[in-house]
Amino acid sequence: MKEIPQLLLLLVLAGIAVTAAGSLVAWYMQEVHTLARAMKRVLGGRPDAMIIAHGRGRAAGFNFANDTCAVAWDAGNWCLVYRIEELAGAEVMVDGIVVARAFRNEPRKALDQTVPDANRVTLRLIFDDPHHPDFELDLWVVGDEIRRRGEATATGAIKEANRWMARAEAILRRPGAPKAAAVRPPPPPPSEQPTLFDDDPDDL
Numbered sequence: 001m002k003e004i005p006q007l008l009l010l011l012v013l014a015g016i017a018v019t020a021a022g023s024l025v026a027w028y029m030q031e032v033h034t035l036a037r038a039m040k041r042v043l044g045g046r047p048d049a050m051i052i053a054h055g056r057g058r059a060a061g062f063n064f065a066n067d068t069c070a071v072a073w074d075a076g077n078w079c080l081v082y083r084i085e086e087l088a089g090a091e092v093m094v095d096g097i098v099v100a101r102a103f104r105n106e107p108r109k110a111l112d113q114t115v116p117d118a119n120r121v122t123l124r125l126i127f128d129d130p131h132h133p134d135f136e137l138d139l140w141v142v143g144d145e146i147r148r149r150g151e152a153t154a155t156g157a158i159k160e161a162n163r164w165m166a167r168a169e170a171i172l173r174r175p176g177a178p179k180a181a182a183v184r185p186p187p188p189p190p191s192e193q194p195t196l197f198d199d200d201p202d203d204l
Helices: 003-043 154-172
Strands: 049-053 058-063 069-074 077-083 087-094 097-103 118-126 134-141
Touching: 003 049, 003 058, 003 069, 003 077, 049 134, 049 154, 058 134, 069 118, 087 154, 097 154, 118 154, 134 154
Parallel strands: none
Antiparallel strands: 049 058, 058 069, 069 077, 087 097, 087 118, 118 134
């Protein structure tokens, strides 16, 4: 008989755990859908590529049909759209140290190591925009393995960031839009007003 209260307590705790896990999954999926909708709205169509900083409400995406790039934060409530040629570079940072980078017209610094015990993994996108020159996505922060049910790892985040840096590098290698040739304005028409030194045929 003494085991019945303990069994009931275990059942209650199990129910709470299942409910909490279900709520976490629902929240996780809601974040993905919300950011995907925001990207689709500002890019004018479904993004061809999108990366999400899970649990932080931040994302970035590309639409190659109209050559645009967008970043979103605050779960998609705020977004910025750039022309794709405004992408100037990308960096992968581990614990604040740049471990890989790619910039237009510069040699690439390739990722040559992984840090499985990293505390933070960040993808930084750099744009030719003096008002909003960069955007950071923390793909891994210590504690994510608990919030995301052990699915996230620092190594996985580094690999994902490196894939996105390679994608950015491919965009940076694309030739820029040709500049329009300068057009010289036509010369002004000759003046019909007589000048001081014009001779009137009738005066000759």
